[in-house]
Structure formats: structure tokens, C-alpha cells
Amino acid sequence: MSFKFTEENINKINEITTHYPDKQPAVMAALYIGQEQNGWVSYEVMEEVASVLEMKPEDVLGITTFYTMYHQKPAGKYHLQVCTNVSCMLRGGYKIYEHVKDKLGIDNGQVTDDKMFSLEEVECMGSCGTAPMIAVNEDYYENLDIQQIDQILESLKNK
Amino acid sequence: MMEKIVLPEIKDLHLIDVYIQNNGYTAVKKAYSQTPDDLIDQVKKSGLRGRGGAAFSAGLKWSFMPKTTNKKKYLCINGDESEPGSFKDRQIFEFNPHQLIEGILITAYAIQVDAAYVYIRGEYHKWIKLFEKALADAYTYGFVGDKMKEKLGGNYSVNIYVHKGAGAYICGEESALMNSLEGKRGYPRVKPPFPAQNGLWGCPTTINNVETITNVPAIINKGWEWFSKIGEPKHPGTILYGLSGHVNKPGVYELPSGTLLTDLIYNYGGGVPGNKKILCVIPGGSSMPPLRGDQLEGVKMDAESLKAVGTSIGTGGIIVMDEDTDLVKVLARIAKFYYHESCGQCTPCREGTGWLLKLLNRISRGEGSTHDLDLLISVASNIEGNTICALGEAAAWPVRYMVTRFRDYFEKRVSREVTIPVANKVHSMRGTAIPLAPIKD
Ligand SMILES: Cc1cc2nc3c(=O)[nH]c(=O)nc-3n(C[C@H](O)[C@H](O)[C@H](O)COP(=O)(O)O)c2cc1C
Ligand code: SF4
Ligand code: FES
Numbered sequence: 001m002s003f004k005f006t007e008e009n010i011n012k013i014n015e016i017t018t019h020y021p022d023k024q025p026a027v028m029a030a031l032y033i034g035q036e037q038n039g040w041v042s043y044e045v046m047e048e049v050a051s052v053l054e055m056k057p058e059d060v061l062g063i064t065t066f067y068t069m070y071h072q073k074p075a076g077k078y079h080l081q082v083c084t085n086v087s088c089m090l091r092g093g094y095k096i097y098e099h100v101k102d103k104l105g106i107d108n109g110q111v112t113d114d115k116m117f118s119l120e121e122v123e124c125m126g127s128c129g130t131a132p133m134i135a136v137n138e139d140y141y142e143n144l145d146i147q148q149i150d151q152i153l154e155s156l157k158n159k
Numbered sequence: 160m161m162e163k164i165v166l167p168e169i170k171d172l173h174l175i176d177v178y179i180q181n182n183g184y185t186a187v188k189k190a191y192s193q194t195p196d197d198l199i200d201q202v203k204k205s206g207l208r209g210r211g212g213a214a215f216s217a218g219l220k221w222s223f224m225p226k227t228t229n230k231k232k233y234l235c236i237n238g239d240e241s242e243p244g245s246f247k248d249r250q251i252f253e254f255n256p257h258q259l260i261e262g263i264l265i266t267a268y269a270i271q272v273d274a275a276y277v278y279i280r281g282e283y284h285k286w287i288k289l290f291e292k293a294l295a296d297a298y299t300y301g302f303v304g305d306k307m308k309e310k311l312g313g314n315y316s317v318n319i320y321v322h323k324g325a326g327a328y329i330c331g332e333e334s335a336l337m338n339s340l341e342g343k344r345g346y347p348r349v350k351p352p353f354p355a356q357n358g359l360w361g362c363p364t365t366i367n368n369v370e371t372i373t374n375v376p377a378i379i380n381k382g383w384e385w386f387s388k389i390g391e392p393k394h395p396g397t398i399l400y401g402l403s404g405h406v407n408k409p410g411v412y413e414l415p416s417g418t419l420l421t422d423l424i425y426n427y428g429g430g431v432p433g434n435k436k437i438l439c440v441i442p443g444g445s446s447m448p449p450l451r452g453d454q455l456e457g458v459k460m461d462a463e464s465l466k467a468v469g470t471s472i473g474t475g476g477i478i479v480m481d482e483d484t485d486l487v488k489v490l491a492r493i494a495k496f497y498y499h500e501s502c503g504q505c506t507p508c509r510e511g512t513g514w515l516l517k518l519l520n521r522i523s524r525g526e527g528s529t530h531d532l533d534l535l536i537s538v539a540s541n542i543e544g545n546t547i548c549a550l551g552e553a554a555a556w557p558v559r560y561m562v563t564r565f566r567d568y569f570e571k572r573v574s575r576e577v578t579i580p581v582a583n584k585v586h587s588m589r590g591t592a593i594p595l596a597p598i599k600d
Contacts, residue, residue: 019274019320021231021360024342028325032281053342066344067325069281085243086445087403087478089492123328123496124243124445125282128403128476129410138284 003044005052009033013052023053027063031070040071068122076111076118078156080104081135084121087128092145096132097121099146103153116157163413164377164389164397165370166254173289175296178257184302184311186376190265191313198269202375205383206395210247211237211331211368212444212473214394214462217375221365223355224270230362231273234266235340238279238369239324239331242444242553243496244476247399248369250411252279252286255373256293260303260319262372265379267317270365274318277369278336281325291321328500332548333366335502346502347548370399390416394461394472401476402428405435405484416461423460424479435481439565443473445493446553448560452482469560487572490561491519497554508551511542515558527573535562 005013012033016026030053034045041064043057050057064070071079082097101107104117111118127133130142134149141152171177178184190198203218224232236259240248251259259277267275279287297303301310304318322340324330330339334348337359358364374396378386387395394416400423403409407429414423420442424430431437437452442460448470450458458464462472480489498512518535521527539555546552562569 019276019318019322020342025322025340027342028339029323032323032325055342059343062344063342067281067327069326084492085496086441086489086492087244087409089489090404090478090480090484122282123499124241124245126240126246126249126280128244128246128478129401130246131403131409135282140285 003034003038003042003048005034005048006037009037010052017053024055027053027055027060028067031060031064035070040074074111074115077116078136079118079120081120081122081125083123083125083127083131083133083135085124085128087124088131088133091131093132095146096134096144096149099149100134100153103150117153161397161415165258165373165399166250166411166413172255173253173257173293175257175293175300178255182380183257184261186379187261187264187268187302188311190379191268191311191315195269195271198265198379201383202269202378205378205386206392207371207374207378207386208394208396208462209368210370210374210398210475212242214472217367217371220355220367221266221270223353224363224365225355226271228363231360232271233359233362233364234263234270234272234275235333235336235359235364235366236263236275236277236369236372237331237333237336237366238277238283239328239336240283240369240474241280241328241331242446242474242476243493244403244441244444244478245401245474246403247401247411247475249283249286250399251369251373252283252290256290257297258376259290259369259373260294260297262375263319264303264307264311264317265375266365266367266372267319268313268315271315272317272365274320276320276322276340276359278322278324278330278340280330281323287321287323294319294321327502328496329502329548329550332550334548336366337364344502346504347550349547390418391459391461391463393463398460398472398475400460401474402479403476404479405431405437405481406479407432417459417464420455420458420460420477423477424455428479431479431481433481435483437479438482438484439480439486439489439561441476441478441557443471444476445478445496446556447471447473448556449564451564454564485523486561486565486568487519487523490557491516491523493557494519494554497550501550501554505546505551507542507545508554511538511551512554514538515554519558522569522573525572529570529573529575531573532562532566532569535559 013030016029017023030049035041038045046060047057050060084093108121127142133142199221207217208214263275307316327345329335330345332347335345339345354364397413398416400412412427439449441449465472494516498516501508501512503509539559542551542555
């Protein structure tokens with residue numbers, strides 16, 4: 001299946017290239033835009049990014065694999081990121097993580113059968129002062145306890 | 160109460176009109192009527208030191224930028240903020256973005272750059288949006304970009320761009336940040352050459368932390384002398400201390416440098432939940448050497464005072480652990496982080512971080528021996544100083560210092576029996592015995 005950026009997205013990427021002396025620096029933004037349009041960063045997305053930015057596809061692959069925020073397989077509708085790094089750990093981060101795993105019946109990196117949720121154990125998200133935390137797609141939920149996690153999951157299911 | 164410089168308690172300060180009502184964008188006007196060299200000199204004399212981890216003199220760093228060059232020049236603002244225990248720069252993006260923008264404008268002029276980039280970690284989606292909104296307003300008002308000359312007087316204009324990261328702690332390291340900005344894998348570069356000679360796209364570049372630059376407008380407006388008298392003379396100004404872990408009131412506290420660590424924990428942070436004793440404190444983000452609970456009395460939070468007690472100010476992120484904390488698990492978690500974030504270019508870091516993690520996991524499972532403790536120190540020492548970037552030290556320090564400073568604690572968690580069969584020892588080419596027992600995760 002081939003992938004093409006929408007015209008709107010092509011324009012966005014072209015605008016971003018004007019921030020830099022050449023096109024390549026826009027690759028990180030272009031991958032985000034591709035991820036948004038396609039749901040995840042497939043090889044086809046990488047090829048399209050490469051052709052738009054006049055890069056080698058293997059270089060785009062190298063960038064995609066270096067950064068953790070590009071999904072190289074489809075994620076759930078709600079991608080749950082639970083921080084278990086020190087400050088969160090000290091305030092129950094692992095309890096939250098285990099609870100989410102149990103509740104959804106999936107492990108790190110997996111997606112629920114209904115494709116609603118995917119789970120990722122993540123490193124410090126910069127919420128140490130409001131720990132523990134989870135991020136759902138791009139939104140942070142902080143100062144959590146198990147009860148609140150249940151509420152969040154419920155409300156996402158019913159959205 | 161102490162005046163706040165970076166995060167003043169003014170309602171809605173993030174709005175451009177409120178910022179302007181509170182003297183906003185007056186420092187940049189003042190700065191643009193002076194020469195770049197004058198500004199560098201003032202910042203040098205103010206004593207402002209970097210808030211990104213290394214506490215290097217900001218003015219001195221700026222003075223390394225070549226005055227005459229036929230290349231372009233660049234400024235990068237480091238908002239990668241990924242060191243565990245650090246969550247201060249996001250407060251600036253949220254509550255005082257215009258002071259950061261004003262600081263960038265002054266710095267950009269002082270070192271005469273052609274463009275400025277603000278690199279923000281990708282996870283900070285919300286804060287990127289907040290900062291971009293503030294930046295768009297600053298453009299509309301003419302403080303940034305083409306309309307600057309008209310608005311601010313003088314002959315200088317500059318564009319500020321936001322570059323969004325995508326999940327890689329290493330991109331906070333300045334040379335990795337530049338590679339990432341160039342659209343490459345975030346591999347740190349070998350230094351020298353230093354960024355001021357050979358930075359972004361091979362051009363002279365200065366990299367400063369978000370908090371560092373947010374101090375600049377105040378220094379220009381109120382004078383370097385005023386700034387140099389706040390807090391500890393050798394590391395003046397306020398610091399955004401981040402309190403996390405086992406404290407009643409975690410959060411970011413802006414206080415003069417040199418504030419007592421115990422003051423921060425007990426007065427500002429409201430003490431430890433359940434009035435428990437403190438076992439361990441990491442004073443500056445997870446890579447800094449930890450202190451024992453009985454080492455905290457009289458410790459001041461600034462670069463020099465912390466150096467004197469064998470640790471470092473780092474990002475000012477203080478992680479407090481009470482007496483019931485499982486230090487082995489904590490250290491294993493820290494090791495896991497650095498193992499995950501190592502970019503893999505240097506063998507000591509790539510392999511060493513994995514060994515540290517495996518050993519700590521083994522001890523954590525109750526299968527470790529005293530020999531493993533020595534091995535941990537040995538692996539850590541072999542990383543330190545042998546790598547391209549300081550992530551090597553960041554991974555080695557917590558292990559080396561925690562195991563040394565809490566030796567009694569760790570000894571209780573291991574057995575005296577050496578569990579590695581002799582048959583599993585092999586001799587490396589240098590003739591040292593290296594245990595190659597199957598160390599499972
Ligand atoms: C592994 C590693 C990660 C770093 N992460 C950050 C970071 O997230 N933010 C930051 O400002 N500095 C970070 N630094 C320090 C930068 O390399 C650089 O020293 C700093 O941005 C300079 O700014 P300053 O002089 O204003 O502190 C990191 C350093 C290392 C070795
Ligand atoms: S020390 Fe580690 S993170 Fe730094 S360049 Fe070497 S391998 Fe990469
Ligand atoms: S440790 Fe979880 S957000 Fe920092």
C-alpha cells in the first residue's frame with residue numbers, strides 16, 4: 001500500500017523546511033505528520049518522507065528507529081504511557097503500571113484486541129513533581145491513584 | 160520573601176499583554192542600544208552559570224563565539240529536559256514563556272546569530288503548544304522577526320524556531336541535540352571541535368538551557384551587580400529546585416542558590432510523609448552522586464557547596480527517598496534508564512550500561528554476591544572517562560557512589576558466596592579474569 005501526504009500536509013512540511021538551511025532537518029516533523037495521517041510510521045510513510053525531503057529512505061529509517069515516539073506498528077486508539085522512572089516509582093508508578101496491565105490484559109508494547117488501547121512503559125516524562133503519571137496519546141494525567149486510573153480508562157472506553 | 164526572577168508569582172504572566180504591563184520586553188530594548196560585547200561582559204560579571212547540568216559560566220560561553228566569521232551563527236535553547244527528577248523548564252514554557260523569548264532575543268543579539276532554535280522534547284506536546292502560542296504573539300507584536308528593527312530600534316533581527324524532539328534523552332546532550340536538529344540520529348559528536356567553532360551545520364553555535372536564558376532579561380534590566388549578590392557568590396541567582404519522591408509537597412521551588420537542602424525538604428517540601436527518616440537524596444537529577452540521609456545536615460544547594468560534599472548540582476532536581484525505600488531496586492531502575500538511553504556509539508557505555516543493569520537485577524533478585532558489588536564498581540569505573548559524551552558518567556556515577564556510600568546496605572542484600580562458577584571465568588586478552596556466567600535479566 002503506498003502512502004502519499006495530503007496536499008495540506010505537504011504544504012505544512014514545505015513551510016517547516018523554510019526554518020532551516022536545507023530540507024533534512026524537517027524530517028522529524030515530517031515523520032510526526034506522517035504518523036498522524038497514517039496512524040503509524042510504516043515503510044511507505046518513510047519512503048514518502050524520503051522522497052519529499054530528498055533523502056535516502058535508509059536514512060529516514062535510521063531516524064525513525066532512533067526515536068521512541070515514532071510508532072513502527074499500529075498503536076491503539078489510546079496509547080497509554082506509564083512512567084516508572086525513579087520519582088514515579090517512589091510514588092507508586094509500578095503499581096499503576098501493573099494495574100493498567102491487569103486491567104487491559106496486555107503487556108508492554110501490546111495492543112488490546114479491540115484496538116482501543118496500547119501500552120508503553122516510558123522513561124521520565126518531566127512529571128516527577130506530580131507523580132505518578134500516565135500520558136494518554138499527547139495528554140498528561142498526573143498525581144494519580146488506582147481509582148483515578150480506573151476512571152480514566154472508563155471514560156476513554158465510553159468516549 | 161525572596162524575589163523570584165524566573166517564575167514570578169504574577170497572575171497570567173504567560174499572556175503577552177500582562178508580560179508587557181510588568182516591564183516585559185524592556186530589557187531587550189535596553190540591550191539593543193548597547194554593543195554585543197557590553198552585554199557579554201555584563202552577563203559574565205553577573206556570574207550567571209548554566210542551569211542545564213554543568214553550571215558553566217554563560218557569559219564566558221558566549222565569548223567563545225567568533226566575532227568575525229564568514230559562516231552563519233546559531234543559538235540553540237535546550238528544552239529537552241529528560242533527566243529523571245527534572246521538571247523545571249516546563250514551568251517556564253507554561254508560566255513565563257515571554258521572558259524566555261526576551262532572553263533569547265538578547266542572547267541572540269549578544270552573540271550575533273542568524274537564527275535561534277528552541278529544542279523541546281516531543282513528550283512536552285502541551286508545553287510546545289503553549290510556547291508556540293507565546294512565540295506567535297511575540298511575532299504579531301513585532302518583537303521577533305522582520306518587524307523587530309522597527310519595534311525595538313537598532314539594526315538587528317532574528318527568527319526563533321521550535322524544533323520538536325521525538326523521545327531520546329541523549330538529545331539533551333548538546334552535540335546530540337545539534338545532530339538531531341540537523342535531522343539525523345541523535346549521536347553525540349566527538350569534542351573538540353566545540354560548538355562555538357563547529358556546531359550546527361558546521362557553523363559557530365551556542366547552546367544554553369531554558370532556565371539559564373530566562374535569567375538574562377532580569378540581569379540586563381536590574382544590572383549584573385544586583386544579580387551577583389543573590390545567593391552564593393560563586394553561583395549566584397535563584398535556582399529552580401525540583402523536589403520529588405518522598406516529600407509531602409513535591410514541586411518546583413525558586414529559591415536563592417545555596418539554600419539548605421534540609422530547608423528545601425522540610426520547610427518548603429513539608430518533610431517526609433509519615434515523618435519517616437531519609438535514607439538517600441539525589442540532589443540534581445538521577446545521574447548525580449547520591450547522598451546518605453545522615454550527610455544532609457548543612458549541605459547547601461549550589462555548584463561549589465555540592466562539589467565539596469562529593470556530588471553535583473546537575474539540574475537541581477532533588478529526589479528524596481525515605482528509610483523504607485528499596486535502594487537496590489532504585490539503582491536498578493536508574494541503571495535501566497541509562498542502558499535504554501545509551502546511543503550505543505562507545506563500547507564502554509553501550510556494553511557497560513547493560514552489565515550494570517544485569518548485575519543490579521541479579522542483586523535485586525537476591526542472587527548477588529559481594530563480588531558483584533566490586534564488579535559494579537569496576538564496570539562503572541571502566542565507563543567513566545572512556546566515552547564520547549557525559550552519558551557515560553551519568554550512568555556510572557549513581558552506581559559507583561551509591562554502592563560505595565551505601566556499602567553496608569548493599570552488603571546486606573548479597574551473600575558472601577561467589578555464585579559464579581570458576582569454570583565460567585574466562586581470561587580476556589589482557590589477562591584479567593572476567594566472569595562470563597550467564598547473568599540473566
Ligand atoms: C546525557 C546528557 C543529557 C543532557 N540533557 C540536558 C537537557 O535535557 N537539558 C539541558 O539543558 N542540558 C542537558 N545536558 C547538558 C547539555 O549538554 C549542555 O551542557 C547544556 O544544555 C548547556 O546549557 P547551560 O550552559 O545553559 O547549562 C545534558 C548533558 C548530557 C551529557
Ligand atoms: S557515552 Fe554513551 S550515549 Fe554518549 S556517545 Fe558514547 S555510547 Fe553514546
Ligand atoms: S520519574 Fe516519572 S515523570 Fe519523572
